Amino acid sequence: MANVGAAYSLFAASFSPDLTNVDGFLSTLLQIIVSPESDATVRQAAAIYFKNQINGRWGRDASEGQLIGPHDTIVVKQNMLQSIVHAPHIIRLQLSTCLASMLGVDYPEKWPEYLPNVDTLLRSNVRETILGGLICLQELVKVYQWKTIEKRGPLSKIIKTTFPTLLAIANPLVAQDTTEAAEMLKIILKIYSMAIQHALPKPLQEVTSLVQWATLFVNTIKKDLSTIQMPADVEVREKHAWWKAKKWAYQCLYRLLSKHGNPNTPAPGGDKNEKAHAAFAKMFMENFAPEIVRAYLQQLQLCISGVWMTNRAKQLIALFFCECVKHKTTWQLMKGSLEPLVISFIFPLLCFSDEDKETWENDPVEYIHKKVDPMEEFRSPVVTAEHLLFTIVKDRFKQTFLPVMAFVxxxxxxxxxxxxxARDPRMKDGALSMVARLADQILSKKSSLRGQMEEFLVREVYPEFRSPVPFMRSRACDVIRVFSDLEFQNEENLHTAFQHILNCLQDTELPVRVEAALCLNSFFRHDSIQEAMKPHAQNIMQVLLNLTNEIDMDTLTEVMEQLVQEFATELTPFAVQLTTQLRDTFLRIIGEVYNNADEPEMDESDVDKTMAAMGVLKTMSSLVLAVESSPEIMNELELTCIPVVQYVLEKNVIDLYEEAFEIIDTCTFCSKRISPAMWNVFGLIYKAFKEDACDHIEEMLPSLENFLCYGSLVIAETPQYLTMMYDIAETSVHSESPSDRIRGCQLIESMMLNLRGVLDQYIPKFMGIAIQFLRNPEELDSMALRVHIVEIVLNCTYYNLQITLQCLERENYTVNFFTFWFAHLDDFMRVQDKKLCILALCTILQADPNLIPGPLQTSVSQLVYGIVKVFESYPEALKRRKDLERQYEGDDDDDEEIDDEEEGEGTGNTSTDLSSHPEADDDDVHNEDDEYLEYLAAQARGYRDGDEDSIEDEMEEDVYYFSPLDTVDPYTQFHSWVTTSPNAMQLLSSLPGDLQAKVQKILHTAQEEMQKRANEEAAKAQAEQAARQQLQQGGGGGVANGHAR
Known part of the structure; x- marks a missing residue:
């Protein structure tokens, strides 16, 4: 047992206890932690250490080392609840974290007394004890917050045991005004929210329970806080306990309506009982939703009348109304308040505010993240109000579109x-913000205003580009950006807009420059603007680079990437300079994240920087592609890019592996060679793979295949490289991931196709891998893996038949393999698969009969049958591939997308009164969001099937994949066997008549293909001869000798 005094002295002296593994040490620490006599600093240090030990060691297996001793296990569990009850707030936080780890392992089997003990705490008359009980119950319910229906069984008992007591505690708290009452109420509401987060437990679906809890939520949000002394500081007031309690009440009501009370959404939490969910949702919508909506409308009126509310409360009110718009019952109730909702709630939130002004002036980068990149602020009332406005007009278009636009x-x-x-620019800003948020609806076919928008932009938006008010210049850019799909009738107006954007790129205000930069993508689709943009391409790129150094924002790098793709020719002379700047920008951004070794976890700022760095890498890759036709520039760009790749691999920046490997792939593919510097990178790839990148073989594979294709001679002469490449392939094939296994097979295939004559000693190893899988069919859990494993043997056959057959014979697996292969011939669907089958069979048929094992010699006719069967489906595979190529090249234009509503439908109701509502637009809205939720639910219920489907995607044609087999014609190979093998004709003549006819058809096709190829070769030769003669006649013989190709 550990001595309390000794433990205390250790923490008081140095905070580095050396009694960690002594059974009894943790229970001794717990005594120090909860003892009021202990020094506060020592208690806090002991609590942190205790937390780390519990979270790291509780429930470990003996194999994982450092078990918590049996004495500590028992004593800590016995004293944990009372310790939480009596600990001060800061210590209680540490202990509750420990409790979560312990419950996740032990409850209910190893800690059955936990729930009765918590229930006892909750039934106490002492407020401190009740608070401790609430915290302990919260940690227990949290264990089941995200678990599926099948794993939530114990939650029902927890609810039945404790939730009636929670109600008894909570209801009197609502009437009280103390902070302590608010804190306790907040925890109770949070517990309920956790219980319904993923699914609605059956005990909470009972009508009596719903009435009681819904009443509690409504009473909480309706509680008048005017009599409570609130802090003067707005930021502090936003965090007041009573407003936090209200927040959780809003959350619970929103969750009940959106997830559990919505008849149009699938049953949540993996519940397969759709009928029961639909019945509950119908009951909730009819009996509960109306009263809840009325409570929210009261809150809306209070907000409009000037009663102060937190931003979070406003956001949650707006979010609730977003859901109400979709349902007939709730829409009928809220549409009478539509005018004040839009005019007095949404509109003021969309206007430039004092808070916006302060942020713009003091921290423009923060302003941009809040306003220009709203995903950063998805809990903002402004962003949710924008979404509410969009939802109202989109889902209730007939009733709301024209009235809303009339208000604007x-x-x-x-x-x-x-x-x-005398003008207030904030009012116009709010109006233009509403227009911008409704751009999709304004430009839809059902809109009667679509044809007026060009004039509107010229009249109302263009003048703001010259506004002395910075936020109006920014708003003008925003409006132009969202109306990118507008078809300008007057080309001059389009060019005027572009010139305004160019001017704003030089604005003195950072938010204006960023908004202008984001506008650029909207102009790329206009041919005339593209021409006008060409002379400015380099300057625009420089502005974008400068902006990237001022703010970390991935959307800016997306614009840069698009600019490179659109103006590759114009930017090529400056490619090295631009890439150098991009490299330096990347190293600065990512260095700020990964050079800070003291911060083990990334914060939001680091995530922003990483996303921005990701965009920079994509732009660099696009620049490399842009200069593919300039070898000298290509070489310089590669050298410029390599430090970036080295940084990612050396620092193990896993988040950027995909982009880094894309750069390697692009450089090696475009240059068609592997430079000495790139071979150094190959060493880093291998090192990263061995350390922590083995799960990233999918991202690595294209680069590795380029090393094999364009560096085959170096690999052949460098055994170390060959060993590394094999190790990557072999490790991947034995991965737990089916997808990684397939990548390993593909790498093995690439090795055999590119390193002909070099891999003899590896063929037995490849064969050993394949046979191991084939002997364990349960390992071949997908068609894709089955095909790729068989293709290892086929590639070995094509590479060296003699070694392959020796391996099969040695393992006594020849007959088994061919039986398995032929039983699954239909699985070989792609062009590459079928080619490989034909080439492997032709290799066997062309071989010296003395090399062929007896069982195969007696089954030669079956081999011919196999070739014929593959050839029969080969033309269809070719057609599928060519169709795909046409699709990727954009030859197959999709039909123009048609709106759900007929064109001009929005003109039926010309009333501009937001309170005037035709009934035809009042039904439930079953929109795309609901369909997507249903899709997700179906995916969740059929997860295993979905995973199988994702693996079978591996069997789709990859039109961007280039293989040495691309130049091999299977018809020619078959024709060669028939015409050169002395035994071929004798064998074919012995075949059944129908099979002979099929062989003759293949031979006929082969002759046609050979003749077609000969004609193409002749035409090409004639064209080259004519070109040479023309050059000689023009006196350009020197050019012909020196440069013409």
Whole structure:
């Protein structure tokens, strides 16, 4: 047993205890932690250490080492709940984290007394004890928060045992005004929210329970806080306990409506009982939703009247109304309040605010992340209000579109009617913001305003590009960006917009420059603007690079990447300079993340930087592609890119592996060679693979195949490289991941196709891998893996038949393999698969009969049958591949997308009164979001099937994959066997008549293909001869000798 005094002295002296593995040490620490006599600093240090030990060691197997002793296990569990009850707040946080780890391992089997003990705490008359019980219950419910229906069994008992007590505690708390009451109520509401997060447990579906809990939630959000002394500081007030309690009440009501009370969504949490879910949702919508909506409408009126609310409360109110728009019952209730909702709630939130002004001036980067990149602020009331406006108009278009646009027009008319010095630009900003958020609906075929928008932009938006108010210049850019699909009738107006954007790229204000940069993508589709943009391409790229150094934002790098793709020719002379700047930008951004070794976890800022760095790498890759036709520039770019790749591999920046390997792939593919510097990179790839990148073989494979294709001579002369390549392939084939196994097979195939005559000593190893899998059919759990494993043997056959057959015979597996292969011939569907089958069979048929084992010699006719069967489906495989190639090249244009509504439908109701509502638009809205949720639910229920489907995707044609087999014609190979083998004709004449006819058809096709190829070769030769003669006649013989190809 550990001595309390000794343990205390250790922590008080140095905080580095050396009694860790002594059974009894942790229970001794717990005594120190909860003892009021202990020094606060020592208690905190002991609590942190205790937490780390529990979280790291509780429930470990003996094989994982450092078990917690039996005495500590028992004593800690016995005293944990009371320790939480009596600990101060800061210590309680540490202990509750420990509790989560312990419950996740032990409850309920190894800790059956936990729930009764918690229930006892909750039934206490002492507030401190009840609070401790709430914290202990919260950690227990949290264990089941995200578990599927099948694993949530114990939760029902927890709810039945404790939730009635929670209600008894909570209801009186709502009437109290103390912070302590709010804290306890907050925890109770949070517990309920956790219980319904993933699925709605049956005890909570009972009507009595719903009535009681819904009443509690409604009473909480309706509680008047005007009598409670609130902090003057707004930021502090936002975090007040009563507003946090209200937040969780809003959360619970939203979750009940959106996930469990929505008849149009699938049963949540993996519940397969769709009928029961639909019945509950119908009951909830009819009996509960109306009263809840009325409570929210009261909150809306309070907010409009000027009663202060937190931003989170406003956001959750807006989020709830987003859901209400979709359902007939709730829509009928809320549409009467649509006018105040839009005019007095949504519109003010969309106007430029004092808070916006302060952020713009003091931290423009933060402003950009909040306003320009709203995914950063998905809990913002502004972003949710924008979504609410969009949802209202999209889902209830007939009733709301024209009235909303009439309101916008009135704002603009009033604004323009005032003298310039009396105008409030914030009002116009709000109006233009509404227009921007509704751009898709305004430009839809059902909109009667679509044809007026060009004039609107010229009249209302263009003047703001010259506004002395910075946020109006930014708003002008925003509107132009979202109306990128507008078809301008007057080309001059389009060019004017582009010129305004160019000017804004030089603006003194960072948010304006960023908005202007994001606009550029909208102009790329216009041919005339592309021409106008060409002279500015380099300057624009420089502005974008400068912006990337001012703010880490991946959307900016997307614009750079697009610019490179559109203006490759114009940027090629500056490619090295641009790539150098991109390299330096990348190293700066990523260095700020990974050079800080003291921070083990990334914060939001680091995530932003990583995403921005990712975009920079993509732009670098695009630049490399752009200069593919300039070898000298290509070489310089490669040398410029290599430090970036080295950094990612040496620092093991896993988040950027995909982009780094794309750069390696692009450089090696475009240059068609492997430079000495790139061979150094290959060493880093191998090192990274061995350390932690073995799970990234999918990203690595294209680069590795390029090393094999363009560096085959070096690999053949460097045994070390060959060993490394084999190790990567062999490790991948034996991975736990089916996808990685397939990648390993593909790498083995690439080795055999590119390193002809070099791999004799590896063929037995490859054969050993394949036979091991084939002897364990349960390992071949997908068609794709089955095909790729068989193709290892086929590639070995094509590479060296003698060694391959020796391996099969030595393992006594010849007959078994051919039986298995022929039983699955239909699985070989791609062109490459069929070619390989034909080439392997032709290799066997052309071989010296003395090399062929007896069982195969007696089954030669079956081999011919196999070739015929593959040839029969070969033309169809070729057709599928060519169709795919045409699709990727864009020859197959999709039909123009048609709106759900007929064109002009929006003109049926011309009323501009938001309170005037035709009934035809009142039914439930079953929109794309619901369909997507249903799809996700189906995917979740059929997860194993879905995983199988993803593996079978491996069997689709890859039109971008280039193989040495691409130049091999299977018809020619078959024709060669028939015409050169002395035994071929004798064998064919012995075949059944129908099989002979099929062979003759193949031979006829072969002759046609050979003649076609001969004609093409002749035409090519004639064209080259004519070109040479033309050059000689023109006096250009020197050019012909020196440069013409």
């Amino acid at each position: 027009n009135n704002i603009l008319v009033q604004y323009n009617a005032q003298p310039p010095n």
